[in-house]
Amino acid sequence: MKVKGENSPSVIKLGQKAGISFFHVKSDKFKTVRIDIFLLDPLNKERAAQNALIPYVLRRGCRHFPTQQELALRLEELYGAAVNVAVHKKGEYQLIQLSAGFVSDRFTVNGTKLFQEVGGLLLEILTDPVTENQMFLQDYFEQERENLIQRIRSRVNNKMYYALQRCMEEMCKDEPFAVYEDGDEESAKTLSNDGLMARYKELLSQNPVYVYISGDISDQELERFINGFEAIERGNVINLPVMQVKKEIKEVRRIEEPMDVSQGKLCIGFRTQIEANSPEYYPLVIYNGILGGGVQSKLFQNVREKASLAYSTFSSLEKFKGLLVAVSGIEISEREKAEKIIMEQFKAIENGDISDYEMEATKKSFVTGMKSMQDSQGGMVDFYLSQYLSGENNNVDSFLEKLVAVTKEDVVRVSKKITRDTVYFLTSLSGEGERRD
Amino acid sequence: MKVLEFDRIQEKIYIHEHSSGLKVFVIPKKGYNKIFSTFATYYGSINNTFIAPDDENETRVPDGIAHFLEHKLFEQEDGSVMDKFSQLGADSNAYTSFTQTVYLFSCTDLFDDNFRLLIDYVQNPYLTDENVEKEKGIIGQEIKMYNDNADWRVFFNLLNALYVNHPVKIDIAGTVESIAEITKDTLYKCYNTFYHPSNMMILTVGDVDHESVFNMVEQGIKAKNNPGKIKKIFPEEPPHHNMKFIEKKLAVAMPQFNMGIKDNSHVSGYDLLKRKVALEIILSMLMGRSSALYNQLYNEGLINQSFGSEASLEGSFGHTVWGGQSKDPVKVSERIIAAINQVQKNGLDKKSFERIKKAHEGRFIGNLNSPENISHEFIPLYFNGAYFFELTKVYEELTIDDADKIFRDHFSTEPALSVIWPMKA
Numbered sequence: 100m101k102v103k104g105e106n107s108p109s110v111i112k113l114g115q116k117a118g119i120s121f122f123h124v125k126s127d128k129f130k131t132v133r134i135d136i137f138l139l140d141p142l143n144k145e146r147a148a149q150n151a152l153i154p155y156v157l158r159r160g161c162r163h164f165p166t167q168q169e170l171a172l173r174l175e176e177l178y179g180a181a182v183n184v185a186v187h188k189k190g191e192y193q194l195i196q197l198s199a200g201f202v203s204d205r206f207t208v209n210g211t212k213l214f215q216e217v218g219g220l221l222l223e224i225l226t227d228p229v230t231e232n233q234m235f236l237q238d239y240f241e242q243e244r245e246n247l248i249q250r251i252r253s254r255v256n257n258k259m260y261y262a263l264q265r266c267m268e269e270m271c272k273d274e275p276f277a278v279y280e281d282g283d284e285e286s287a288k289t290l291s292n293d294g295l296m297a298r299y300k301e302l303l304s305q306n307p308v309y310v311y312i313s314g315d316i317s318d319q320e321l322e323r324f325i326n327g328f329e330a331i332e333r334g335n336v337i338n339l340p341v342m343q344v345k346k347e348i349k350e351v352r353r354i355e356e357p358m359d360v361s362q363g364k365l366c367i368g369f370r371t372q373i374e375a376n377s378p379e380y381y382p383l384v385i386y387n388g389i390l391g392g393g394v395q396s397k398l399f400q401n402v403r404e405k406a407s408l409a410y411s412t413f414s415s416l417e418k419f420k421g422l423l424v425a426v427s428g429i430e431i432s433e434r435e436k437a438e439k440i441i442m443e444q445f446k447a448i449e450n451g452d453i454s455d456y457e458m459e460a461t462k463k464s465f466v467t468g469m470k471s472m473q474d475s476q477g478g479m480v481d482f483y484l485s486q487y488l489s490g491e492n493n494n495v496d497s498f499l500e501k502l503v504a505v506t507k508e509d510v511v512r513v514s515k516k517i518t519r520d521t522v523y524f525l526t527s528l529s530g531e532g533e534r535r536d
Numbered sequence: 537m538k539v540l541e542f543d544r545i546q547e548k549i550y551i552h553e554h555s556s557g558l559k560v561f562v563i564p565k566k567g568y569n570k571i572f573s574t575f576a577t578y579y580g581s582i583n584n585t586f587i588a589p590d591d592e593n594e595t596r597v598p599d600g601i602a603h604f605l606e607h608k609l610f611e612q613e614d615g616s617v618m619d620k621f622s623q624l625g626a627d628s629n630a631y632t633s634f635t636q637t638v639y640l641f642s643c644t645d646l647f648d649d650n651f652r653l654l655i656d657y658v659q660n661p662y663l664t665d666e667n668v669e670k671e672k673g674i675i676g677q678e679i680k681m682y683n684d685n686a687d688w689r690v691f692f693n694l695l696n697a698l699y700v701n702h703p704v705k706i707d708i709a710g711t712v713e714s715i716a717e718i719t720k721d722t723l724y725k726c727y728n729t730f731y732h733p734s735n736m737m738i739l740t741v742g743d744v745d746h747e748s749v750f751n752m753v754e755q756g757i758k759a760k761n762n763p764g765k766i767k768k769i770f771p772e773e774p775p776h777h778n779m780k781f782i783e784k785k786l787a788v789a790m791p792q793f794n795m796g797i798k799d800n801s802h803v804s805g806y807d808l809l810k811r812k813v814a815l816e817i818i819l820s821m822l823m824g825r826s827s828a829l830y831n832q833l834y835n836e837g838l839i840n841q842s843f844g845s846e847a848s849l850e851g852s853f854g855h856t857v858w859g860g861q862s863k864d865p866v867k868v869s870e871r872i873i874a875a876i877n878q879v880q881k882n883g884l885d886k887k888s889f890e891r892i893k894k895a896h897e898g899r900f901i902g903n904l905n906s907p908e909n910i911s912h913e914f915i916p917l918y919f920n921g922a923y924f925f926e927l928t929k930v931y932e933e934l935t936i937d938d939a940d941k942i943f944r945d946h947f948s949t950e951p952a953l954s955v956i957w958p959m960k961a
Contacts, residue, residue, distance in 0.1 A: 126567075127567075128565075128566065128567035128568065129905050130545075130546075130901055130902060130904050130905055131901075131902045131905055166831070167825070167831060167834065168825075168826060168827075168828070168830075168831040171824070171825035171826035171831075172826045172891070174825075174895070175826055175891045175892055175894070175895035176891060176894070176895075177898075178894060178895065178897070178898030178901075179894070179895030179896060179897070179898035179899040179902075180898070181899075200902060201898065201902070202898045202901050202902055205546075206544075206545075206898070206901050238835070242834075242835065242837055245837055246837075246840050246841070249789065249790050249840065249861065252789035252790065253788070253789040253790060253861065254789075255787060255788065255789055256686055256687075256788050256789060258681075258684050258685075258787075259681075358787050359786070359787040359959045360684045360787055361680050361683050361684055362677065362680040362681055362683070362684055393622070393627075394616075394618040394619065394621075394622055394628070395619065395622040403674060404616065407670050407671075407672075407673030407674050408673070408677070409674070409677050410674050410675070410677040410678035410681060411677075411681065428677055428680075428681050429677065430676075430677065430680075456619070456622075456623065459623070460619075460622035460623055460625075463622070463623075463624075463625030464622065464625065464627065466625060466644070466645075467570075467625050467626065467627060467642070467643055467644050467645070468627075470569040470570065470644040471569060471570040471642060471644060473569050474568045474569055474570045474905075474906075474907070475905075475906070476905070
C-alpha cells in the first residue's frame with residue numbers, strides 16, 4: 100500500500116511568541132487563502148458559555164467597521180472574503196475559532212493585496228472590538244447572548260448529532276467533558292457584559308493561541324502578519340491540563356430521552372481507556388473503522404445490509420477523551436433487536452473475527468481519506484491542530500504509516516480494553532413509531 | 537475530442553462524445569491527490585411520467601422510484617459494488633435529486649480499476665424480488681429520518697406551497713406507502729428508459745490523463761447507437777402559487793421558515809446561467825449580509841446567522857428560496873415583502889449590484905478548490921445545456937439592466953411562506 104502523498108502541502112512552524120504559535124500550510128494548488136485563529140481554554144462549566152459568546156460579539160464589528168453591515172460591505176469589496184467565527188470542543192478543550200477565506204491574489208485586479216487587507220481586518224476583529232464605557236456595546240452583548248441561548252436550545256434540531264452528543268455527556272456526567280461546546284442555557288442567561296469583557300481580556304492575555312495560514316503567501320507578507328500579533332498584551336500563558344481518559348466502569352447505565360420524533364436513535368457508548376498519544380491509539384482507529392467506519396464496517400454490513408434495520412449506522416471515536424459511540428437510526432420497536440446485533444459485532448472483534456477484507460478495506464479507506472484531506476485547506480488545519488493537541492506531531496505520512504502497520508492482533512488487543520459504559524436511546528413520546536401531528 | 541479553456545479562472549474541460557450519444561468530460565486538477573468521478577443520468581424524482589423511445593403509451597411510476605433504483609444499482613449478482621470499491625480503496629456513493637441520479641466514487645490510487653468498475657456496474661442492474669423487498673426497510677428508515685428533519689420539511693412544505701401540480705413538490709424518496717408499490721418490473725422499466733448512455737454523462741475531476749479516460753469509456757460502454765428521445769411528461773403548471781402559507785409542528789427549539797417565489801421563465805443554456813446569477817445577486821442585494829433589511833431584522837432579533845438564500849433553476853421548474861430561524865416568521869415575511877415592494881418602486885442600486893457581483897464571483901472562484909463542488913454544480917447545468925465554468929463569462933457580462941429586468945419579472949409574484957413551529961413540551 101502506497102502511503103506517501105506526492106502532493107502534500109507542507110506545514111511549517113513559523114514560530115511561537117508568548118504562547119501564540121504560527122503555522123504555514125504551504126501549497127500553490129489552491130485558488131484561495133485561509134487564515135484560522137484558535138484560542139484554547141480548558142472546558143469548564145463556569146466559562147463555557149462566556150467563551151462561546153465572545154467570538155460572536157467580536158464578529159459584530161471592530162474599530163474601522165463598527166457594524167455588521169459595514170463589515171459585510173467591506174468583505175464584499177474584498178472579492179467576497181468570508182470572516183466566520185465558531186466554537187468547538189476537542190476532548191476537554193474548548194476552541195474559539197476566527198477564520199477568514201478569500202481568493203488568492205492571482206485572481207484580483209489592479210494588484211489588490213487581499214492577504215494584507217483581510218489579515219489585518221481579522222486581527223482587528225480579534226483585538227479591537229467596539230466598546231462603550233470599557234464594555235462591549237450593550238446591544239451587541241444582549242443580541243448575541245439571545246442568539247447564544249437559541250443556539251444552545253437548537254441542539255435538538257439535528258437528532259442524530261444530538262443523540263450522539265447526549266450519549267457522551269451522560270457517559271461523562273461528572274467530568275468536564277459533559278459541558279456542551281456552547282455552554283448551558285442557565286449559565287448563558289446569567290452572563291453580564293462587564294464579566295464578558297473581563298473574560299475576553301483574560302483570553303487574549305493568557306490562553307494558548309494557534310494561528311494557521313494556508314495558501315501561497317510570501318515570507319515577507321507572513322512576517323508582517325505575524326508581527327501584527329505583537330500588539331496583543333500577553334501575560335503568563337496557562338497550561339492546558341492533561342485529560343483524564345481512564346475510568347473504571349462498574350455497571351452499564353441506560354438512559355431514555357423521549358422527544359416528538361418518528362425515528363429512534365440508539366447510541367451505545369464505550370470507554371476505550373486509550374489516550375490520543377498512546378501507541379494503541381492507531382489500532383483503536385482501525386478498530387473503529389472495522390466496527391462502524393464506512394461501508395466495509397460490521398455495523399453497515401450487519402445492521403443495515405443484512406438486517407435492514409437502519410439507513411444510518413456508524414461508530415464515532417472521540418479521539419481526545421477516548422470515547423467510542425455506535426449510533427443507529429432505527430424503528431422504535433426494533434430497539435432490542437438492533438442492540439443485540441450491534442453488541443454481536445462488538446463481541447466478534449473481541450473474538451478475533453476480523454476478515455482480511457475488513458482489515459485491508461479499512462486501512463485503504465484511511466489512506467484515501469488522509470490523502471484526499473490534503474486537497475482541502477480546512478482539512479489540513481484540523482489535522483495538524485489535532486496532532487499538536489495530542490502531542491503526537493505526526494505529519495500525514497507518518498500518521499498513515501502508523502495506521503498501515505496495525506495488525507489484526509493489535510486490534511484484538513485493544514478491543515479487550517473497550518468497555519460498554521452507557522446505552523442512550525432517543526425515543527418517541529409514546530414509545531411507538533408514530534409521531535403525533 | 538474538444539477542449540474548452542477558461543483563462544480567467546484557470547480551468548479547462550476536455551470533452552469526448554461516444555457514438556451512443558454519451559458525453560464524457562475531464563476537468564484536470566494538477567497537484568490534487570483525489571480524483572472524483574461521476575456517472576450521471578438525466579433522470580430524477582420528478583420523472584414519474586414518461587413515454588419510452590420504444591413505446592407508444594405513457595408510463596406512470598410510483599413516487600420515489602428513481603431514488604429506489606439508485607439504492608438497488610449497488611447490488612450486483614456477486615455482491616455489493618460498494619465492497620468492490622472498498623477493496624480498491626475508493627469511497628463510493630450515489631445521490632438522487634429532482635432531475636438527476638448520480639453515481640460517484642473518489643479515490644487516490646488505482647483510478648483505472650475504479651473507473652472501469654463505475655462504468656460497468658451502472659450498466660448492469662441486478663434486481664430480484666427478494667433484494668427489492670429488502671431495500672424497503674432501509675429506505676423506510678431514510679424516509680423517517682427526513683420526516684424528523686425540520687430543514688428538509690420546511691423546504692418541501694414550501695415547494696408544496698409554490699407548485700400546484702409539478703412533481704418537484706413530491707419528496708425525492710417518496711413515502712413508505714409509495715415505495716411499497718415498487719416492484720422489480722417497474723424498476724427495470726425505468727432503468728431501461730433512462731439509463732441509456734444517450735441520457736447520461738460521465739465527469740472526472742482530478743489529476744488524470746484525459747485520453748486514457750476516453751479510451752476506457754470507448755471500451756466500457758456497451759450501447760453503440762442513440763435510440764432517440766425519451767418523452768418526459770409534466771403536468772401543466774399554472775403561473776400562480778398553490779398556497780400563500782403552510783405550517784407544521786416538529787420537535788425544534790425555535791420556529792423555522794422558508795419563503796420563496798416560483799420562477800416561470802423555463803430558460804435553459806446560457807440564459808439559465810445568467811438568470812440564476814442575476815437572481816442570486818438580487819437576493820443578496822435585497823436581504824444579504826450587507827443589506828439594510830438583513831441588518832434591521834438581525835438587530836431586532838428577528839433573524840440570526842442561519843438566514844440564507846438561493847436560486848434554483850431547472851428546465852421544467854425554478855424558484856428562489858430564503859429563510860432560517862426566527863421567533864416571528866410572519867413578521868419577518870411582512871418586512872421582506874415590504875422591502876421587495878420598495879425596490880420595485882426605486883429600482884436596484886447600481887453600486888451595490890457591482891460590489892455584490894464581484895463578491896459572488898470571488899466566492900465562485902473559491903468553490904473551484906473542491907472537485908466535489910465542481911461536479912455537483914457541473915452536472916445539472918450540463919443537463920440544462922450550460923457549462924458551469926461559463927459563469928465566469930456571466931460575471932463579466934451581466935449588467936444592472938439585465939438584473940433589473942429579471943428582478944421585475946421574477947419578483948412580481950408575492951412570495952409564499954412555510955413555517956415549522958416548535959412542538960410545545
